[in-house]
């Protein structure tokens with residue numbers, strides 16, 4: 001996600017004690033209804049074995065069916081046997097954590113509030129901050145075409161560009177494979193959008209959530225869905241929660257060593273005419289260890305519009321979304337605060353009564 005514009009959007013009004021509630025440190029401003037549970041339900045997340053895609057047409061068809069169900073019901077799944085080695089995953093996480101361990105002055109070289117900036121660092125963990133709702137630092141950088149952008153990435157730690165570059169290019173390839181399977185599962189064929197996606201944007205968001213003394217009163221990231229077509233996430237430990245569409249409850253995604261998480265983003269919801277849902281998710285905190293997540297967000301080129309596949313529109317099932325580009329999302333972001341619950345996908349929905 002792309003944010004960091006506000007740190008004081010919620011106001012609690014009367015203090016908890018005035019309302020006869022248990023003591024809450026005054027610096028935490030997330031209202032009770034938005035606070036996470038320290039013992040969340042665990043999500044039942046479909047785990048897709050990508051190796052099975054190469055085990056003949058029958059097996060491939062079964063995997064595609066599993067992906068179709070996951071995208072319709074949750075907008076989320078995990079993949080194993082994805083072809084990216086554990087060393088590449090571990091080294092990317094290690095470089096990320098070394099970057100966030102650098103002195104503030106080193107990270108501040110990349111500090112920017114301009115959402116259009118292709119490389120930027122931000123943090124809600126500022127010295128002297130008197131209200132806390134989000135407990136996160138992040139580094140974002142464009143990653144495709146890699147040769148165009150890598151020279152602007154941090155070179156401290158000294159192997160950051162090498163390890164994160166390797167991870168980024170492998171995830172980019174994996175994204176093309178997942179895209180093919182997803183459009184196949186929509187019945188519009190594997191090549192429907194794969195070439196455009198190959199040439200499209202890749203934004204790497206590296207999130208760092210340090211231990212929080214009161215994880216029950218704050219969040220790492222507010223609830224949101226990603227603007228992307230697909231987001232692929234690597235996490236160092238649990239903390240991601242997804243909103244279960246069935247019972248509208250927050251559930252924690254369990255840690256599965258070596259797995260990658262796949263989020264359906266807003267632009268695939270649009271492509272599918274709402275058949276697939278972009279998953280609403282948030283990041284929670286813990287009090288004893290730093291959590292790192294590396295989100296790779298994939299979309300079409302900066303100004304290329306994503307619209308609904310015409311094959312999925314009919315008289316009985318009219319188009320439900322306006323088309324939009326990544327740039328449209330950035331313009332939306334520059335003027336709206338996602339922490340206040342503003343949602344890009346809602347701005348794309350065509351009024352059904354029209």
Ligand SMILES: O=C(O)CCC(=O)C(=O)O
Nearest residue numbers: 001205207240283293295
């Ligand atoms: O930390 C996570 O697991 C989620 C990160 C995320 O949602 C994002 O960067 O958009």
Ligand SMILES: [Fe+2]
Nearest residue numbers: 001225226281
């Ligand atoms: Fe996200």
